Amino acid sequence: MDAIILQILNGLDKGGAYALIALGLTLIFGTLGVVNFAHGALFMLGAFCSVTFVRILTISERVRDESVTFFEAYKEIPYLEIWYGDAGKAIVAWAVPLSILLAVPVMLLVGFAMERGLIRFFYKRSHAEQILVTFGLAIVLQEIVKYFFGANPIPITAPPALAGSADIGALFGLPNISYPMWRIVYFLFSLAVIAVVFAFLQLTTFGMVVRAGMADRETVGLLGINIGRKFTIVFGIAAVVAGLAGVMYTPILAPNYHLGMEFLVLSFVVVVVGGMGSLVGAVFAGFLLGILQSFASMTEVKAIFPGIDQIIIYLVAVVILLVRPRGLMGRRGVMEA
Amino acid sequence: MSQSVMTSQENPGEGMGESPAESHAPRGDGMRGFLASSRSDWLLVAVFAAAILTMPIWLAPIGAGYPDILQKFAIFGIFALGFNILFGFSGYLSFGHAAFLGAGSYAAVWMFKLLSMNALIALAFAIVVGGVFALLIGFVSLRRSGIYFSILTLAFAQMSYNLAYSVLTPITNGETGLQVTISDPRVLDAMFGGVARRGVPELFGMELQGWPGFYFSAVLLILAFFLTLRIRNSTFGLMLFAIKSNQNRMNYTGFATRPYLLAAFVISGMYAGLAGGLLAVTDPLAGADRMQWTASGEVVLMTILGGVGTLLGPVIGAAVMKYLEQIFSSFNEGVLHRTFDFLPTGLQDFMVAITSPFVGEGWQLTLGLLFMIVVIFLPGGIMEGVRRIASRFRSGRGGASPTPAPAGGGH
Secondary structure, eight states: OHHHHHHHHHHHHHHHHHHHHHHHHHHHHHHHOOOOTTHHHHHHHHHHHHHHHHHHHTOEEEEEOTTOOSSOOEEEEEHHHHHHTHHHHHHHHTHHHHTHHHHHHHHHHHHHHHHHHTGGGGSSSOHHHHHHHHHHHHHHHHHHHHHHHOSSOOOOOOOHHHHSEEOTHHHHTOSSOOEEHHHHHHHHHHHHHHHHHHHHHHHSHHHHHHHHHHHOHHHHHHTTOOHHHHHHHHHHHHHHHHHHHHHHHTTTSOOOTTHHHHHHHHHHHHHHHHOTTOHHHHHHHHHHHHHHHHHHTSHHHHHHSTTHHHHHHHHHHHHHHHHSTTOSSOOTTSSOO | OHHHHHHHHHHHHHHHHHHHHHTTSOHHHHHHHHHOOOHHHHHHHHHHHHHHHTHHHHTGGGTOOSHHHHHHHHHHHHHHHHHHHHHHHHOOOOSOTHHHHHHHHHHHHHHHHHTOSBHHHHHHHHHHHHHHHHHHHHHHHTTSOHHHHHHHHHHHHHHHHHHHHTTTHHHHOTTTOEEOOTTOOOHHHHHTTOOOOSSOOEETTEEOSHHHHHHHHHHHHHHHHHHHHHHHHSHHHHHHHHHHHOHHHHHHTTOOHHHHHHHHHHHHHHHHHHHHHHHHHHSSEEOGGGGSHHHHHHHHHHHHHHOTTOSSHHHHHHHHHHHHHHHHHHOOHHHHHHHTTTSOHHHHHHHHHHHGGGSGGGHHHHHHHHHHHHHHHOTTHHHHHHHHHHHHHHHHHTSOSOOOOOTTOOO
């Protein structure tokens, strides 16, 4: 029982990341009709927003370390700490969540620029060409990041208050289950972002138009609604969602420049399993596959099916596509041709 | 040459309108079409063969006249030719073709280890393995089309890659990669007294290193090209083009399209297996990274760069890409400084500063940009560019005179 709860927890944070990326992919696909292979790169850019922000906050001065007396030792103290004392120290400690402040405008801009500069010319081109051009863009983006940040993973730490593990077992009345707190934060965060996106789509007029667009793009256009403008905003939102997923993921996995590609392939599988064009399906499949993956990496399971943890997601995708061609919640008429 | 390419290229397009009626004709027609070649086809193959075999001469001025890189041109040319049979002819975009390349490499190295260092045995087995593997994956993947097909092939390739790294280590030797060692049995070599030499693949006593290695690959490339030409001109090829242009109509007219697609998939898997085997012949070592999805993306790019659906395009695309890779990744700041030597110092430093991110380690950046530029501005690839220039030439000169071919184009 303990092990099962632990594995479910294990899957939730990864599932959260898959769900957020897949949500954006589906949104873009459903409204713009574009297969965006650069979406993983947006996730990666978000992660590096966080890296940049942390670096800016921790610009430091080298000062003599007085506590060491028998040789000359130096330590680095961030300027923020020097200027603002404890408040500055707290800001530095909470750098990762705070970098959301930087990531939202940056990702929005990146999204707008991508849509206006490249994607909009590909609405009428074939899916193969969309895949290819965004694949090229993904390579370019990750190489730019590699140029500035190097090829090695950059470890980022969670705020000290959230870095420990939480006694999660107490919630279920079970002892002995403790779990890294940041991963739980990540899961809750991804739920919150998903909730905001769904609320936006369900409760605002803009969201209504977007949903209408997902159902029947042509008719919405014929009704005299300026879809071009809406498309840009939708793309921006999807970019922000992917970016936020990346920002908060940095303490879990040290980001490197090809982080995006790894997540992209899996997220696409998630989208296909959930059903092309179904937002609920994308979220559901994201968590489902995340949890399945963590179950597959249990030693007991691996003893029976060696290597299953490496292939479980793809295997599930293959089976689901063959049994339910439209994915778990796919709608009729989406990507049938 | 470009002339004959162009005219023969139009054939499938013209044939398509009448193909439903035509392909009801008995299958023997297809067989006869396969064997009988028109004169222009023979000419094309002859010119192609001449161009490939003389590559060491006419590519020497641009610094590609040495066997290693030419062999790469030939091998990846075969890979791209095969990929084009699937993607170019039938329109099915597979994102997992590297799996067959990797499987071919493993198969060839196993033959080197178990039976003989003779390259022909290894290649035959590599082709068979590539084909069987493609049959399995294709049988499942072809149940879906469009992006679902792409994702399925990608999923299978990733599965193979992950398994090759982990569980299949007894077969693939995991991260180290599969290698030929002195202590391998090599049953046939031992039986016929062939002394296991330095572990270099050979062809009846001739070691396939350096120039012999290139010519061996080149001959296979020419054979592969000829076969592709025959496939394209056959009824089978017409069917693939028809599926590409409108699969629904094909289904409505009562054709089971899937067997044709599966055949195309298996054939292209065999090409990939052959290419993978040849990679093992150049260097008897097989690693799982050959199966990674970036490798699948690479062959897609080669095909697009050269020209999807054309005959020569994939070969040209493969060569251009391998050439650029070689050039760009070998550049460093020193070489750049020498290149811009003719400029005044300040300008020279400036040029070096702005170009250095694109070369050496940054070659991938150039690759990505190239990828985007080609897809955005020249979806038809290099062949499309050549055709546009040629047609401009012709209209400029009043039509009649055929333009001289730009020599198969290394550029």
